[in-house]
Amino acid sequence: MKTRILIGGLALLSALLFVANGAWAGQVRGVTDTEVKIACLVDLSGPGKYGGPPIADAFRTYVAWINDTGGIHGRKINLIVEDNGILPNTTMIAARKVLLKDEVFALAFNLGSAGSSAILPLCEQHQAVLMPHGANKEFFIPGNKWVFVPHTVQYSMASRAVEYILETNPKARIGMIYQDDGFGKEGLDGARAAAAYMGSQIVQVAPYRTGTIDFSSHMSAMRDAKVDWIVLWTYLPQSAAIIKQKTVMNWDVKLISNNTTGVPPLFALAGAEADGYMLVTPYAPGWMDLPGIIRIKDLTKKYGDYEKTLGNPSYPDYLYMAGWGYIEAFVQGLRMAGRDLTPESIVTGLERVRDFDMGGVSPNISFSPDSHVSSFSSLVLRANGEKGRFEIIDPIKEPKTPIQ
Amino acid sequence: MEKIIEIVLSGLSMGSIYSLLALGFVLIFKSTGVLNFAQGEFAMVGAFICYTFASLMKLPYLVAFPIAIVLGAVLGVVIYALFLRRMIGESIFSTIMLTVGLASILTSTAGLIWGHDVYLLASPFTNKVVSIRGIILSQGALYTILVSLILFIVFLRFFNHSLLGISMKGTAEDTDTAGLMGINVRMIHMIAWAIGGIVAALAGMFLAEQSFVRLEMSHVGIKAMAAAILGGMDSIAGAVLGGVIVGIVESFASSYLSGLEFANFHTGDIKEVAAFAVMILVLMIRPQGIFGKEKVERV
Structure with missing residues (x-):
């Protein structure tokens, strides 16, 4: 009798599991009718x-x-x-x-x-x-x-930045300050690839660790290399610190960065000194x-x-x-x-x-x-220090540099 | 040569900040036996206090600056009275964990009060430079170096020549004997924490002047601790020297070693590693630090 009950119970359990499994198979995680x-x-x-x-x-x-x-x-x-x-x-x-x-x-x-x-x-x-x-x-x-x-993607934005520099000034000497991580190295790869594609090179590079705030030696290295453009693959505090350092050095070097720094707080941090700071981004400024x-x-x-x-x-x-x-x-x-x-x-x-x-x-x-x-294209924006906002100086364009 | 001088001055500027923070570590450690892992957070709070008065309440920087120093001292005293007073005589591991916890609480509280953004602390020296024979230095960096130098002299004289300073040194040497000789040991401990708060607030404001005010600026504390250990945890002069060494080594490493590439090997940012590499090298030769006293255990 006990054996029959046991066998019957197991059969019932198997049937229930079969039905339940069938029901699960018919459902999609996170999706209901409504x-x-x-x-x-x-x-x-x-x-x-x-x-x-x-x-x-x-x-x-x-x-x-x-x-x-x-x-x-x-x-x-x-x-x-x-x-x-x-x-x-x-x-x-x-x-x-x-x-x-x-x-x-x-x-x-x-x-x-x-x-x-x-x-x-x-x-x-x-x-x-x-x-x-x-x-x-x-x-x-x-x-x-x-x-x-x-x-x-960051690679394409960095390529776009370097292409923009070399299109406007084919003899530009370009340096790069970048965050020493995947984000920064992606930018470095894109910048180097574009420079090579355009028959030029990145003449000086200076990495920094996340959280760095003192860029005096990075900027000195750039000045020693006689660069006239610096590509920055940095975040907002670092970009603002570099603008500040540029002012302290009384050095009229041009800076171009990525989308992450194109925010109004840059003007609160760097003030009028932000004027002329450029960046590459897929997004148009919100005031337009x-x-x-x-x-x-x-x-x-x-x-x-x-x-x-x-x-x-x-x-x-x-x-x-x-x-x-x-x-x-x-x-x-x-x-x-x-x-x-x-x-x-x-x-x-x-x-x-x-x-x-x-x-x-x-x-x-x-x-x-x-x-x-979706896209490899981006815009080039320039900071207007007086108005405290970014303005488009080059329209949405895809870089010519092939992705390697 | 100009480049070398600029690198040294830049290193001295950051080194002064490390030295101030290291001074706080040493003072508190010498007086109370507590290794304060929240020293960097004290600096961050000091900078935020100055920012509150100077930028939000629009008080002149020269008014906000001393207010932040006073409130830095108050912070040190409150932390001591609320948490550390009860820990005297407890194991060093307990006090370390307590200060680690305090560091986290201070950061979270600062985030709640001031938010997680980056702020500008505008001072009379912001964006101003000094040029001497082609060597360009920011006024803020020069101001940091000069004020720090004056403070170090004041502290050295205070500890060597004033009654209170000598009492503090005596308490650090032997708390029990100092108590038996009529020194109010608890008061001495509280003063050590107040001075720790003051130097941290100063370091925070100098750091903010050179960069910005933000929660992450507290990370500078760990390098200051390396500076304190490098100089010797029981030496005020060692703390100052340790900070200067760390600052200058960082500056040279950043200028000459960072970003080098050999075939596919990339050195990355050596600057952050340099301070600790030097600390390890020195400790291998002198485990007690440059000016630290070797402990002799009599058996």
Whole structure:
């Protein structure tokens, strides 16, 4: 009798497991009939916490608008904003949490290239689309099925900076100060490749460790090498410190940097001395009356906190625009994927996004099965110290230098 | 030659800041036996206080500067009274962990109060330079070197010639005997923490003048600790010399060794490593530091 009960119980358990397994197989993580759950991983507590809140602001505003207008294919977006601390280990913790506990469908944003590299295997294992910010070329050479980059990569921006210098002054002697990490070395590689392509070279390089604030010796090395342009692959405090050092040295060297430094606080730190400082970025300055910027501002007034964000003159608007570009790209992918939303269909959907009009905010968004990087193009901006803002001096252009 | 002088002056400027912080480490360690891992955070808070009065409340820099010094001393006293007074005589590991915890709390609190951004502390010397025979130096750096030099002389005279200074030295040598001789040991400990807070606030303001005010500026504390160990943890002159050595070594390393490439090998930024490399080399030869006294254990 006991044996029969045992066999019967085991048979029932097996049947239940079979049914349950069948039910699981039919479900997609993070997707229900009425909702799709996505994550935005930004730094709210680590070394990149300066960049986290504006990106999260943009995501929240955009999602509020989409949900208010009925969602995508009848599904509202459930946005999970998670602090990734930007470092690889803290990003891994955040990614595990959103994928395994919150069970999100995709990671529509992750801040930090090193952290993105760390969590890529996890995303592959769970078939989750990952959209890394600060993406390095490892993400598109050779490319990865689950990775989509709507943002111009650092390598291309550095190439664009050097090409701009040599196009305006073919005999320029170029030096480079760069952060001694993946971000800075990516810039160095792009700058060197462009210099070689244009028949020139980077005559002096000076790396610095994250957190460095004294650039006197770096700048002395540049002056000794008689450079007349310095490419900076730095973040905001370092760029401001270098502008300050340039003033102290009474040296009229030209500086050109990357998108991360193109924010209003640069003027608060460097004042009028910032005048003439240039940078390469995929994003137009937020004060301009471009159709895309007007649209973002209108939507922010309705669904976000305009006074705190784009209405605040000291707000880092480029980060808000960057966040906006990412969620805009992901939502276009959702639209293209159709009602039958699966990991495979979102990949196909994103690959079908073609020339989505960003209204001049940034290069239009395009993906394809052959390229998961939307654009290699960027603008050149110049700081107007008197007006305390950046102005476009060279339009959106793709560098000619091939990516090696 | 001009380049060498510029490198030395630049190193002296940063070295003065390290020396001030190292002085705080040594004073507190000598007097209380506590290795204060929050010294860099004291400097950061001092800079933020000066920024609050000078930039946010629009007081003249020369008014904000002494206010920050006084509040730096108050911070030292409060930290001592609230946390460290109870730790006298406890194991060094307990006090170290306590100061490590304090460092973290100070950084978090500063982040809550002032935010995580980077701020400009404009002083009368900001963006002004001095040019002597082709050698260009910022007025801020020159001011840092001169004020630090004056302070070191004042501190040396204070510890060698004033009654309070001699009492502090005596307490550092032997707390029990000092107490038996009528010295108020707790008061001496509190004064040591107050002076530690003052020199940290000064270092923070000098550092902010040369760069900016931000939470991460507290990281300078670890290099100052290397300077203190290099000079000898029980020597005020050693702390000063250690700071200067670290500053100058960093400056030379940054100018001549950083960014070198040999085939595919890239040296990166040697500057940050140089200070610790020198510290290790010196300690291998003189484990007690340059001016430190060798401890003789009688059995």
